[in-house]
Amino acid sequence: MRLVVPPGVFRPRSDTWMLAGLLHREQRIPGAHALDLCTGSGALAVAAGQAGARTVTAVDASRRAVLAARVNGLLNGVPVRGVRGDLFAPLGGRRFDVIVSNPPYLPAASDVLPDDGPERAWDAGVDGRALIDRIAEGAASHLRPGGVLLLIQSSICGVVRTLELLEQAKLDAEVVERRRGPLGPLLAARAQELEQRGLLALGEREEELVAIRARMPAGGVRRVAPDRAARRPALR
Numbered sequence: 496m497r498l499v500v501p502p503g504v505f506r507p508r509s510d511t512w513m514l515a516g517l518l519h520r521e522q523r524i525p526g527a528h529a530l531d532l533c534t535g536s537g538a539l540a541v542a543a544g545q546a547g548a549r550t551v552t553a554v555d556a557s558r559r560a561v562l563a564a565r566v567n568g569l570l571n572g573v574p575v576r577g578v579r580g581d582l583f584a585p586l587g588g589r590r591f592d593v594i595v596s597n598p599p600y601l602p603a604a605s606d607v608l609p610d611d612g613p614e615r616a617w618d619a620g621v622d623g624r625a626l627i628d629r630i631a632e633g634a635a636s637h638l639r640p641g642g643v644l645l646l647i648q649s650s651i652c653g654v655v656r657t658l659e660l661l662e663q664a665k666l667d668a669e670v671v672e673r674r675r676g677p678l679g680p681l682l683a684a685r686a687q688e689l690e691q692r693g694l695l696a697l698g699e700r701e702e703e704l705v706a707i708r709a710r711m712p713a714g715g716v717r718r719v720a721p722d723r724a725a726r727r728p729a730l731r
């Protein structure tokens with residue numbers, strides 16, 4: 496993939512590439528209408544197109560990111576429809592077969608979200624969930640029957656809560672991949688503050704990147720995986 500990442504636009508990292516790998520393995524992607532929420536450079540929008548999506552829509556709050564996503568689509572032969580706006584707001588009632596998102600999920604000092612600057616790409620309120628919660632609550636209204644949401648977050652901001660919200664929205668949700676590693680530089684810089692707030696155990700300097708797949712049942716009927724409750728206690 497060829498990518499131009501202008502100053503001020505989030506440079507793709509390990510979480511981006513973990514989701515890109517999942518897109519390539521996603522059975523719903525060939526011929527799909529795909530949506531990349533919080534697109535940044537458009538890396539995941541391009542990955543969706545390369546994996547076989549028929550149309551790709553990319554949303555970001557940053558004008559510069561939307562432009563980057565369009566340019567990167569062109570560079571890679573993927574027509575990306577870039578839209579500026581707040582999460583699902585610019586989409587009206589449109590529904591998609593695949594929604595992918597690597598949203599901001601870093602716990603911040605305040606619940607006031609930055610409306611510009613580099614922090615907008617990662618700050619997500621005091622618990623890191625400001626965007627994740629809205630995506631988990633809103634996805635069902637933008638998925639077609641049988642459609643899937645692929646969402647990534649850190650273990651530090653509560654995986655169980657995300658699964659609960661998705662299930663409340665009648666989606667079948669499960670963790671499909673986790674990768675443990677050292678805290679990224681942004682989280683590491685906030686480690687002491689996060690320890691004081693109980694989001695990190697004392698001395699803990701690792702996190703897991705956790706990818707969640709949530710599926711809208713084909714007939715709109717909820718199925719519950721029998722072993723899901725048993726897996727829960729291991730998650731955070």
Ligand SMILES: C[S@@+](CC[C@H](N)C(=O)[O-])C[C@H]1O[C@@H](n2cnc3c(N)ncnc32)[C@H](O)[C@@H]1O
Binds near residue numbers: 505507508
């Ligand atoms: C962590 S970056 C991810 C970028 C890209 N998806 C990737 O994986 O490389 C998060 C992106 O979300 C965007 N963003 C922040 N708040 C948003 C909102 N309310 N609606 C849409 N996009 C938002 C930021 O501008 C940033 O580009």
